[in-house]
Amino acid sequence: MSISPLVWTITILVILALLAFDYFFHIRKAHAPTLREAALWSAAYVGAAVLFGVVVLVLGGTEMGGQYFAGFITEKALSVDNLFVFLVILASFRVPREDQQKVLLFGIVFALIARTVFIFLGVALINSFAWIFYVFGAILLITAGHLLKPESHGEEEADNVIVRLARKFFHTSENYDGDKLFTVENGKRVLTPMLLVMVAIGGTDVLFALDSIPAIFGLTQNAYIVFTATAFSLMGLRQLFFLLDGLLDRLIYLSFGLAAILAFIGAKLVLHALHENTLPFINGGHHVQVFEVTTGLSLAVIIGVLAVTIVASLVSPAGKAQTAINNARRHAESYLDLGYTADPAERERVYQDLTDEVTAIEKMDKKYRDKAKDVEAIRAKVREAQARHAEYLRTAG
Structure with missing residues (x-):
């Protein structure tokens, strides 16, 4: 199916x-999206993608439609994996939650530009x-x-070489000034x-494109399908990030x-x-008769593997332990970020959330607790929050 310039333009x-x-x-007005807002708009965008796929299926045929859906599902799964790194970056730089949407939209736009270049x-x-x-x-x-390597999502993602060069050669502020990119300090x-x-987001987007584009070219060589998927x-x-926030770490088998x-x-x-071989040192430069994987088989394997991965992650005791421990980490960090002038009721609420999570963790099987990712560092942060709260109570008393 040939795609006209008019269709490309539209x-x-x-x-x-x-x-x-x-x-x-x-996004223009900074705010932290609610779960309902994130869910509605995530569903709307997935619905738009599926509707477009149906149009491709009707106008382009079963083969082209199957290629689109296989490509879309694969790229969506890789995008969810990318959210782990975005989460590390946003946490490392302590981006205010109300400004995270703007950062994520920039990441999406830059990723689209980078991947378009790699596509062509x-x-x-x-x-x-x-x-x-x-x-x-x-x-x-x-x-x-x-x-398959452990710790495939590390803190170093948030401190790539471009960020280090920017810190070295330019004056950088330690504090945010709303969503401004530049501010004035001491004149x-x-x-x-x-x-x-x-x-940091832009740098990782380029690396993501190096993985994702070969993946979708393995499913289709149609440039239009590759681009749209x-x-x-x-x-x-962006909406999916806030919808899955707190659940990302639960998908412990996603990388597998x-x-x-x-x-x-x-x-x-x-x-x-x-099958298309022309290299002279392989079969004398002639095509090799091998099994060719069909689009239908590709789609079935992709959906099947993702379904097994997600279900296994959600029912796994290790996944539940990982989620609870990461929630404890977030509550501890929230408490430590409270200033000394924070509202006492808010301070008690955050600390109570931390206490409830710690109590739930202590009831879990020890072997799952101890195997959780970064568990020792998280325990140290929880202890720090507990010590800070004890100090606050002594001071307040």
Whole structure:
């Protein structure tokens, strides 16, 4: 199915209109979205993506429609995985919750730009060099191996080389000034942490594109399908962040599921490369007769692996322990961030939430508690919050 320039133009304008709508009607005025708001708009964007897929299915046929849905689901799953890193960055820079939406929208826009560049670069490479499928396959297999490593989401993501250079060569403020990128301190114009956050997000977006684009090219080489599936997977990512906030760490097996999917697509790319082989040192430069993975099989594997991964994570005692421990960490950090002039009722509320979470954790099986990620660091933070509260009570008394 050939896509006319008019269809391309309309599609791009619709995506830009959705981004503009998101900014002017939801983000321009800083606020922390409610769970209901996040759920409604997440559903709306997923609904729009599904509706677009149905149109592709009707107009482009079963094969093209299947490629779109396989690509969309894969990219959406990878986007959820990316939210882990966004969470680390926002927490590391202590971005005020009401300003996090603007940071996330910037991340989405930058990711869309970066991935669009890689998409058209990928199309050019595929059209010129059939052996590029070997390279894409190798990238995905290496990425799958990386996801299986423990601590694949580290704090270093929030302090990449661009951020370190910005801190070294430019004056940076320690405090936020609303959502401003620059502020004035002691008569000098300086960068705010908000700008550094956006630099960190932008830097990781480029790395994400290196993984996601080969993955979707393993499912389809149609540039229009690759672009639209990628774009719709990014739409609503901001709302999904707030909807899943507190549940992300519960998906303890997500990295294993994504590793399986990327390894599957990587193997599919290698098989396709062998089928289209022109390299003289493989089979004398002739095509190799190998099993070709169909779009239907790809879609079934992707959905099946994600379903098993999510269900296993949600019912796992280890997942429940991880969620409770991370909630304790968040409550402890919230308490430690309270100033000495904080409202006493609010202080008691936050500390009570922490106490309730700690009590629930103590009732859990010790083997699951002790295996939780960063458990010792979180326990130290909880103890610090408890000591701070004891000191507050002595002072207040």
